Amino acid sequence: MQFIMTFIWSFLLISMLNYVSGSIANVSFExxxxxxxxxxxxxxxxxxxxxxxxxxxxxx
Numbered sequence: 546m547q548f549i550m551t552f553i554w555s556f557l558l559i560s561m562l563n564y565v566s567g568s569i570a571n572v573s574f575e576x577x578x579x580x581x582x583x584x585x586x587x588x589x590x591x592x593x594x595x596x597x598x599x600x601x602x603x604x605x
Contacts, residue, residue, distance in 0.1 A: 551590055556583040 556579070563579040 548587075548591065552583065552587045555587045555590065556580065559583040559586060 559582050560579045567574050
C-alpha cells in the first residue's frame with residue numbers, strides 16, 4: 546500500500562508542477578513526461594527509504 550500511495554503522491558505533485566511550470570513558460574501541457582518522471586521519482590524515494598535503518602538497535 547505504501548508503494549501505491551507513494552506513486553500517487555508523486556504523480557499528483559509532479560503533474561501539478563508540470564502544469565504550473567508549463568503555464569508560466571507558455572508551453573502546452575503534456576501528460577506522458579509527467580508520468581515518466583513520477584515513476585523515476587517514486588523509485589528513487591523507494592530506494593532512499595530502504596537505505597535508512599528501520600530503528601535503533603538496543604545494545605544491552
